[in-house]
Amino acid sequence: MSAVLRFTKDHEWLRCEGEAATIGITPYAQEQLGDLVYVELPRAGSELKKGAAAAVVESVKAASDVYAPLTGEITEVNEQLASEPGLVNSDPMGKGWLFKIRIADPSELEALMDEAAYEALVG
């Protein structure tokens, strides 16, 4: 099964394969935030509702909440970010992923944007 790439207006990306979604922040978001110095991630095993605070990304200047783009269970978080938060800047859609969700309600995917729609949003 091939992965489907989706985006939210809150500048998150989701790589969805079956019921698994890997989530991070977009290259545009990391560039706007600047160098991250701390990333706080949810606990693996926790259940999050769509729109709930899931993670926090912090630059020198400010802390920003990242909301769960989908309802589901957190199956894995990127432990490497504890010591290397800068991975979100250097490789936001690769090694800088934040967490993985087991998708509870696939219909929530319908509200997400494809890459072209997101690119149009951020110009």
Place this chain on the structure above:
Amino acid sequence: MSLHAEISSPGATAHLKRTPLHALHVGLGARLAPFAGYEMPIQFRNGILKEHLHTRASAGLFDVSHMGQLALYPCEDMANAARALEALMPVDLLELPEGRQRYGFFTNEVGGILDDFMITNRGDHWLLVVNASRKEADAAYLRDAVAGRCTVAALADRALLALQGPRAEQVLSSLAPQLAVMRFLEVRTALLHGVNSVISRSGYTGEDGFEISVPAQAAESLAQDLLQHAEVAPVGLGARDSLRLETGLCLYGADIDASTTPVEAGLTWAIPNCRRAGGPRGGGFPGADTILRQLTQGTPRKRVGLRSEERVPVRAGSRLYADASSDTAIGSVTSGTFGPSVNAPIAMAYVESAAAALGTKLFAEVRGKRVPVRVSELPFVTTHYKRS
């Protein structure tokens, strides 16, 4: 704040004032944001971390033209004007020589701080550099308070640049070699590009450096010239804040305000003996009763530095507790960030004096969790002022 709100471009900015370097900022790729009524660069293309580290390693150029430059011309003589100003602040101006500056603050009737500033004896006038957010209020206050003793001129047609860092002397002296011999808190006039400039050896970063006041129309060409030097990079207000916080310097409106006294804020070093109880000009400023009493008897709370033992930044507004479970806060954070040179979270806070001793372990509440922190010496970094 949500990620979306944090990175959204600010809405209408038409009401914001611009400094004479606005076009240059835009050309340099600055991220602009409202600050004290101005549209100011928060960071340039390098980003806050690199701009901060570059200032400590080489030289950073800051636009601080939003700050207020107030000239006070004596109606009689400088000493008469000094006496009028000493009635507003616990500072020694009568013995401040021409060409020297000092840190000071206006106090209110309860001993709080109305604004903090640098004040210079310019020979024929007193020059204050005050906070952007307070400059109109300060000018109005002074016009009333020193009426008949000084005339107050807001130097709105002058820009202010700061060149800060270990390479600042080398760069600036390439334009005016005579400036290399200046010492910390010395102020001189010099021609830079044929333009009459007022240069002080001071700053807000803990590094050696200069603040340069120039006519607005000359600011951009001077900035361009300084930026031609490989040692110099443009630095925004984001790094200015992390640099001053590492240096333990207060930000007005965050760490000090009308409700904090200079004694609580640990600014007693700025109050000379001659203005203290028993001194030749002891007291005689607003709130002197409170401030002089606190100097001998202490205060219920104190400003302290905090270092975190974890990686999570502890930011302004975070409440402080004596242990991991108590419900009663013993203080709160007034400034906090990740210190790029310290390479750890740092903060300043007010805490109950019983909890202010160096090394005291406290807990800061961050998003509902208690993060261990320790009361630490200020500044967090070694300063590099050119004192001798």
